Amino acid sequence: MIHATSRVLVADLRQHVGQTVSISGWVNTLRLQRKMQFIIVRDHTGMAQVTHKRGGDGDVIEPQLEHLTTESAVRITGRVVDNTVVKLGGLEIIPESVEVLNRAEAPLPIDELTGLEQRLDWRFLDVRRRPTAQLLFAVQTTLEQGMREYAYREGCTEMHTPKLMGTASESGAEVFKLGYFDRSAYLAQSPQFFKQMAIAAGIDRVFEIGPVFRAERSYTSRHATEFTGVDVELAWINGVEDVMAFEEQMLAHAIRKVADVHGEAIRDTYGIEVVVPETPFPRITMAEAQEILRAKGWDPEGLKEDLDPEGERGIAAHIREQTGHEFVFITHYPTSIRPFYHMRPVGQSDVTLSFDLLWKGLEVTTGAQREHRYDVLLKQAAEKGMSSEPLQDYLNCFRFGCPPHGGLGMGLGRVLMVMLGLDSIREATFLFRGPNRLTP
Amino acid sequence: MIHATSRVLVADLRQHVGQTVSISGWVNTLRLQRKMQFIIVRDHTGMAQVTHKRGGDGDVIEPQLEHLTTESAVRITGRVVDNTVVKLGGLEIIPESVEVLNRAEAPLPIDELTGLEQRLDWRFLDVRRRPTAQLLFAVQTTLEQGMREYAYREGCTEMHTPKLMGTASESGAEVFKLGYFDRSAYLAQSPQFFKQMAIAAGIDRVFEIGPVFRAERSYTSRHATEFTGVDVELAWINGVEDVMAFEEQMLAHAIRKVADVHGEAIRDTYGIEVVVPETPFPRITMAEAQEILRAKGWDPEGLKEDLDPEGERGIAAHIREQTGHEFVFITHYPTSIRPFYHMRPVGQSDVTLSFDLLWKGLEVTTGAQREHRYDVLLKQAAEKGMSSEPLQDYLNCFRFGCPPHGGLGMGLGRVLMVMLGLDSIREATFLFRGPNRLTP
Incomplete structure (x- = not known):
C-alpha cells in the first residue's frame, strides 16, 4: 500500500x-x-x-x-x-x-458562460474556478493588513462595536428591525454612534472593520444590504483636515502594500495597473465641483444639491485631467444632505465640515468632523426634525467632556471594486446580500 | 493671544x-x-x-x-x-x-462605588475613568494583532461572511429573526456554514473576526447575545489534530505578544501574570475527563453527557495539578451533544472528532473536523431530525468536490476575561448585549 x-x-x-x-x-x-x-x-x-x-x-x-x-x-x-x-x-x-x-457530481451547475446571478447561486464553485475571484480575497487580505498596519502605527485601538441597537436612532427609514426577546432591536447601519462613544470613553483613535446593514431597496452595481465597513474615528483633532490626512496616508500605505505583493498578478489577471497614489490627494469643495460640472453642462436646471454618479464621474475625470490623480476629496457638503451630527464651520450653517472621497469617480468614503458640543448638537438634531429622546444614550456622550473628533467610514467592497476594475460590488463580495438576494 | x-x-x-x-x-x-x-x-x-x-x-x-x-x-x-x-x-x-x-456637567452620574449595571449604563465614563478598562482595549488590539500575524503567516485569507442568512439553518431555536423586505432573514449565530463555503470555494485557510448573535436567555457571567468571534477553518487537514495544533500555536504566539507588550501593565493594573503557554497543550478525551471527575465525586448520578461549569473547572484544576498547564483540550465529545456536521471517527458513531479548549477552567473554543462527505452529512442531519431542505445551499457545497477540513470558533471576550481575570464578560466587552441589555 x-x-x-x-x-x-x-x-x-x-x-x-x-x-x-x-x-x-x-x-x-x-x-x-x-x-x-x-x-x-x-x-x-x-x-x-x-x-x-x-x-x-x-x-x-x-x-x-x-x-x-x-x-x-x-x-x-x-x-x-x-x-x-x-x-x-x-x-x-x-x-x-x-x-x-x-467526488464532484457531473455536470457542474455552472460553466464559463453562466450569467452573474446564477454564478452567485453557486458562488463557491464560481470563486473556486475563477482565478480572478481567488486573487480578490488575497488582495482583500493584504489591503486590510496594510490598513491595520498604518492604523496601529498611528495609535489606533481595534474596537468591536455592537450591531444590535435598542433604537433606530441614526435614520429610522433604512434600518432592519428584529424581534429581541420581548421587544425590538435594530441592526446598526454604521458603527457611527458607537465609535463616537469610544471616543467619549477615552479611546484616542478607533479602528473597526465589520459588517454594516442597510435596509435599502437599491439595485445598483454599488449597493448592498450588508457590506464590510472600515471605520476610523480620531479624537482631539484640530479639524476635518486631520481626518482626510489620516485617510490618504492609510490608503497610500495599504495600496502600496497591495501593489508590492499582488501588483504583477493583478496586471496579469485583471489587466489593471495598481497605481500607488501620491499624497496629499486633491481637494475640492462641493461648490467648486458643481461650478466646474455645470460649466460642462451637468445639471442644466441647477437643481442638484448632491453629486449623482454622473457628477462624481465628471468631477473625477476633471481632476484626473488637471492633476493626473485618481482620487479626489469633495469637501464642504451642504448641511441639507448631511446628518445632524456633522460639524459646521464657525458662522456658516449651510455647509458642513465633511467630505466624500472618490476613487476613479466612485464614492468610497464619507467622513466629517463631528459636532461635540451638546447644545449645538441638540439644536442641529431639532433642525433636522429629530426627536432627542431615542438619541439620549448617544447625546449623553457629549455632556461629560467629549473631545473634538472626526472620522470616516469606507466601504471595503467598493475599494476592491475600483482597485480591480470590477463591474459590480457583487463580484467584490464573497456572499453578496441585496434586496433580492439572501442566499446562499 | x-x-x-x-x-x-x-x-x-x-x-x-x-x-x-x-x-x-x-x-x-x-x-x-x-x-x-x-x-x-x-x-x-x-x-x-x-x-x-x-x-x-x-x-x-x-x-x-x-x-x-x-x-x-x-x-x-x-x-x-x-x-x-x-x-x-x-x-x-x-x-x-x-x-x-x-465642559463636563457636575456631578458625574457614576463614581467609584457605582455597581456594574449602572456603570454599563454610562459605559463611556466607566471606560474613560478606569485604567483597567483602558488597558483592556489595548490588550484586545494586541491580542488580535498576534492572532492575525500567526494566521497570515500560516496562509490564512481574511474573509467577511454575511451575518444575514436566508434560513435559520444551524439551529432554529437560538436565532434572531428579522423582517427583510417582503420576507424574513436570520442573524448568523456563527460563520460556520459560510466559512465552510469558503473552503468549498477553494480558500485554503479562512480567518475571520466578527460579530456572532445568539438569541439565548442566558444571564450568566460568560454569555452574551452578541459577541466577537474569532473563526478559523482549514482545508486539506489530515485530522482534527491539525486544527488543535493550529489553535495552540496561534494562541501561544498571540499571548506571547500580549505578554511582551503589556505584561508589566497587566501585572500592575490587574495583578495578573500573563503566562505564555507551552505547546502542545494537554489533551484529554471527554470519557477520560469524566472518569477523573467522577472519581472525585462529580456528577454522582452519572447522568451528565457534557461538562458543566463545575466539571470544566474540576478538570482544568486536575490538569493544572498534573502538568502545570493552564490550557486543556477536551476531545471526542459525544455525538449526542455535537451538531450534525461534526465528523465521527471511522466505525464509531457515538463520539465526534471535536474538541473544546478550556483556559483556566473556562471554555474559550469549540472546534472539530467537519464531515465533508455529502451522503454521510445527509445521514447525520437526518439522525438529528433536521430537514435537509433549508440546509440545501449549505449541503450543495459537499456535492462538487469539497476537501476534508476542520476549524474552530473562539470567543474573543472570553479569552480577554480569562487573560485579565475579569469576573464577567460584561467587563470584557465595550458595549455588552444581553437579554436585558440593548443599550447604550
Whole structure:
C-alpha cells in the first residue's frame, strides 16, 4: 500500500524533483486518452500535470481514474519528474495513487458562460474556478493588513462595536428591525454612534472593520444590504483636515502594500495597473465641483444639491485631467444632505465640515468632523426634525467632556471594486446580500 | 493671544522641559486652593500636573478655572518645568492658557462605588475613568494583532461572511429573526456554514473576526447575545489534530505578544501574570475527563453527557495539578451533544472528532473536523431530525468536490476575561448585549 506523504503545494513542486510527494487539489481538467491519461490538478498555488501511461503490469491507477470527474477533490501521490515538454512548469507527476477525497457530481451547475446571478447561486464553485475571484480575497487580505498596519502605527485601538441597537436612532427609514426577546432591536447601519462613544470613553483613535446593514431597496452595481465597513474615528483633532490626512496616508500605505505583493498578478489577471497614489490627494469643495460640472453642462436646471454618479464621474475625470490623480476629496457638503451630527464651520450653517472621497469617480468614503458640543448638537438634531429622546444614550456622550473628533467610514467592497476594475460590488463580495438576494 | 501648539502626549512631556507645549485631555482632579491651583490632566498615555499660582498681575488663568469641572475636556498650553517635588514624573506645566473644549456637567452620574449595571449604563465614563478598562482595549488590539500575524503567516485569507442568512439553518431555536423586505432573514449565530463555503470555494485557510448573535436567555457571567468571534477553518487537514495544533500555536504566539507588550501593565493594573503557554497543550478525551471527575465525586448520578461549569473547572484544576498547564483540550465529545456536521471517527458513531479548549477552567473554543462527505452529512442531519431542505445551499457545497477540513470558533471576550481575570464578560466587552441589555 502507498502511504500519502505530507502535502506539497503545487508552487513548491520544483523543489521535489525526483522525490515521491503528495499534492492535494481539484481536478481542473481530465484527458483520458487511449494510451495516456492526463489530470491537471489545481490547488490555491497553481496547476500541475499528472501523467499516467495506461495498461502497465498491474495498472492500479486506471481503475482509480474511471469515475473521476472535473472538480473532484483529490490527493495524488507520485514521483515528480522534470519534463521540459510539459507546459505547467516543465514538471509532471507520475502517479502511484489517486485518492478521490470528494467526488464532484457531473455536470457542474455552472460553466464559463453562466450569467452573474446564477454564478452567485453557486458562488463557491464560481470563486473556486475563477482565478480572478481567488486573487480578490488575497488582495482583500493584504489591503486590510496594510490598513491595520498604518492604523496601529498611528495609535489606533481595534474596537468591536455592537450591531444590535435598542433604537433606530441614526435614520429610522433604512434600518432592519428584529424581534429581541420581548421587544425590538435594530441592526446598526454604521458603527457611527458607537465609535463616537469610544471616543467619549477615552479611546484616542478607533479602528473597526465589520459588517454594516442597510435596509435599502437599491439595485445598483454599488449597493448592498450588508457590506464590510472600515471605520476610523480620531479624537482631539484640530479639524476635518486631520481626518482626510489620516485617510490618504492609510490608503497610500495599504495600496502600496497591495501593489508590492499582488501588483504583477493583478496586471496579469485583471489587466489593471495598481497605481500607488501620491499624497496629499486633491481637494475640492462641493461648490467648486458643481461650478466646474455645470460649466460642462451637468445639471442644466441647477437643481442638484448632491453629486449623482454622473457628477462624481465628471468631477473625477476633471481632476484626473488637471492633476493626473485618481482620487479626489469633495469637501464642504451642504448641511441639507448631511446628518445632524456633522460639524459646521464657525458662522456658516449651510455647509458642513465633511467630505466624500472618490476613487476613479466612485464614492468610497464619507467622513466629517463631528459636532461635540451638546447644545449645538441638540439644536442641529431639532433642525433636522429629530426627536432627542431615542438619541439620549448617544447625546449623553457629549455632556461629560467629549473631545473634538472626526472620522470616516469606507466601504471595503467598493475599494476592491475600483482597485480591480470590477463591474459590480457583487463580484467584490464573497456572499453578496441585496434586496433580492439572501442566499446562499 | 496665546496660540495652541500641536499636541504633545503626556508620556512625552519629559522631552519638552523648558518649552511651551499644549496637552489635551480630561480634568482628572481639581484642587483650587487659596494660593495655588492644581489641575491633574489625564490623556490616554498618563497624567500631568498643571500648577497655577493665583493672582499674579493680569492673571488670565484664574477666570478660566472658575467653572472648570472634573472630566471636562481641556487643552492646556504652558511651559514644562522640571520639579522633583511633583509626584507625576517630576514635571509640572505652568499654564499660559486653559481652553475648555467640552465642559463636563457636575456631578458625574457614576463614581467609584457605582455597581456594574449602572456603570454599563454610562459605559463611556466607566471606560474613560478606569485604567483597567483602558488597558483592556489595548490588550484586545494586541491580542488580535498576534492572532492575525500567526494566521497570515500560516496562509490564512481574511474573509467577511454575511451575518444575514436566508434560513435559520444551524439551529432554529437560538436565532434572531428579522423582517427583510417582503420576507424574513436570520442573524448568523456563527460563520460556520459560510466559512465552510469558503473552503468549498477553494480558500485554503479562512480567518475571520466578527460579530456572532445568539438569541439565548442566558444571564450568566460568560454569555452574551452578541459577541466577537474569532473563526478559523482549514482545508486539506489530515485530522482534527491539525486544527488543535493550529489553535495552540496561534494562541501561544498571540499571548506571547500580549505578554511582551503589556505584561508589566497587566501585572500592575490587574495583578495578573500573563503566562505564555507551552505547546502542545494537554489533551484529554471527554470519557477520560469524566472518569477523573467522577472519581472525585462529580456528577454522582452519572447522568451528565457534557461538562458543566463545575466539571470544566474540576478538570482544568486536575490538569493544572498534573502538568502545570493552564490550557486543556477536551476531545471526542459525544455525538449526542455535537451538531450534525461534526465528523465521527471511522466505525464509531457515538463520539465526534471535536474538541473544546478550556483556559483556566473556562471554555474559550469549540472546534472539530467537519464531515465533508455529502451522503454521510445527509445521514447525520437526518439522525438529528433536521430537514435537509433549508440546509440545501449549505449541503450543495459537499456535492462538487469539497476537501476534508476542520476549524474552530473562539470567543474573543472570553479569552480577554480569562487573560485579565475579569469576573464577567460584561467587563470584557465595550458595549455588552444581553437579554436585558440593548443599550447604550
